[in-house]
Amino acid sequence: MASHMSSTIVETSSRVADSxxxxxxxxxxxxxxxxxxxxxNQWSTGEGETTSGGTGTPPSxxxxxxxxxxxxxxVSAPVRKDHLTIRPPDTRVKLLQQWECVISRVHExxxxxxxxxxxxxxxxxxxxxxxxxxxxxxxxxxLQEGAVFYWSIGHETRKTGQVRRYSELRVRRMPRLSNLRKxxxxxxAEQLCELLQNKGK
Amino acid sequence: xxxxxxxxxHESLSIVVLGDFNPSIFQPLWFSANNLIPQEEAESAxxxxxxxQVAVFSMGKxxxxxxxxxxxxxxxxxxxxxxxxxxxxxxxxxxxxTPLKAIGLNVDTVFVMQSEEDWHAVGHRxxxxxxxxxxxxxxxxxxxxxxxxxxDCRADRIHIRVQPSGNPNVQVAINQHYQLETKERxxxxxxxxxxxxxxxxxxxxxxxxxxxAASKVLQFGQHTEGTWHHT
Numbered sequence: 001m002a003s004h005m006s007s008t009i010v011e012t013s014s015r016v017a018d019s020x021x022x023x024x025x026x027x028x029x030x031x032x033x034x035x036x037x038x039x040x041n042q043w044s045t046g047e048g049e050t051t052s053g054g055t056g057t058p059p060s061x062x063x064x065x066x067x068x069x070x071x072x073x074x075v076s077a078p079v080r081k082d083h084l085t086i087r088p089p090d091t092r093v094k095l096l097q098q099w100e101c102v103i104s105r106v107h108e109x110x111x112x113x114x115x116x117x118x119x120x121x122x123x124x125x126x127x128x129x130x131x132x133x134x135x136x137x138x139x140x141x142x143l144q145e146g147a148v149f150y151w152s153i154g155h156e157t158r159k160t161g162q163v164r165r166y167s168e169l170r171v172r173r174m175p176r177l178s179n180l181r182k183x184x185x186x187x188x189a190e191q192l193c194e195l196l197q198n199k200g201k
Numbered sequence: 202x203x204x205x206x207x208x209x210x211h212e213s214l215s216i217v218v219l220g221d222f223n224p225s226i227f228q229p230l231w232f233s234a235n236n237l238i239p240q241e242e243a244e245s246a247x248x249x250x251x252x253x254q255v256a257v258f259s260m261g262k263x264x265x266x267x268x269x270x271x272x273x274x275x276x277x278x279x280x281x282x283x284x285x286x287x288x289x290x291x292x293x294x295x296x297x298x299t300p301l302k303a304i305g306l307n308v309d310t311v312f313v314m315q316s317e318e319d320w321h322a323v324g325h326r327x328x329x330x331x332x333x334x335x336x337x338x339x340x341x342x343x344x345x346x347x348x349x350x351x352x353d354c355r356a357d358r359i360h361i362r363v364q365p366s367g368n369p370n371v372q373v374a375i376n377q378h379y380q381l382e383t384k385e386r387x388x389x390x391x392x393x394x395x396x397x398x399x400x401x402x403x404x405x406x407x408x409x410x411x412x413x414a415a416s417k418v419l420q421f422g423q424h425t426e427g428t429w430h431h432t
Binding site: 100137150170174 | 242
């Protein structure tokens, strides 16, 4: 049982948790350390230096030279990967409801949308008008017919204990399609068209 | 006594992909240049470390951790779940030539128990102490991991891990794992398609399952009073 657990537990699990358990006496592998990059001009050479121009030598080239050991200066201490854990939130949001909204029409100062409940998918689709002023400035350029945004409402509790209503609108972002992908989609669309036309005959 | 049910104190959601990554390309501006996050968020990103072996930074409410074999995207606010899923889908769409090996969906929830007694009760329910007291003094549960599957789910396995997270907190971490690299799926593009399918089709049902499961884990024994002893 123990070996079964240890062989499978790591893979795609999150590393969030990691309370004191992980800080105990588990062995540390050498690849658990990350050394920050060192720029060439951050290396200084000691007495006996044969290079000129003040350019230092990174350690990988050190073996091929006859100079004394290079000493890094102004270099940060190594970082252990385990220390790069997820930080806890400053505020806590209790989500009450969330919708995925599809914009059906854009007006001058509001958008019409269809709202699909993500917290309870048995709820019927609803229609709503949302003022453009409610959106983040950086999302407004993305508001167009067919665009999707998420609307979340709940309660936000700060560390001080202060509670306030929470409402957030975020527009969905997807990468631009590559030319290859566009061609693939066009080809598939053509194939579907042909299929439908043949069925209609 | 069975532990009393409590509301989750906080949770984090993450998507972890195993494969061959180049951490140094993962920078906030790479994400905004590819239209995955707003430029404003990229410019105000908090960079912890960007190195050829590992990159760690946060953009908006999303935290990114990448090393040469692992890409992890995490949020610590459940309202950001859809944004996290979209970001992972977008990132993998761009990295269509990156060999992928596995993908995992994760929800980690921390519950603050009402009392130390309730906190102990969870451990006693998971790991009854009668047998252990014959071997150890003051045995205590450090971690329990249970593996299983879900009906109508194509994931290879689910892991539910329960562990103390400081007194009186209990953490329930749920991982739904998909092996992308299999004997049948040798084509890299096929693995990509499967990873995208997982994110598109399974994310929402996974988060619902995980929320239910985490609460149920703490309710074990709620209706059947236990016979174990407090250590």
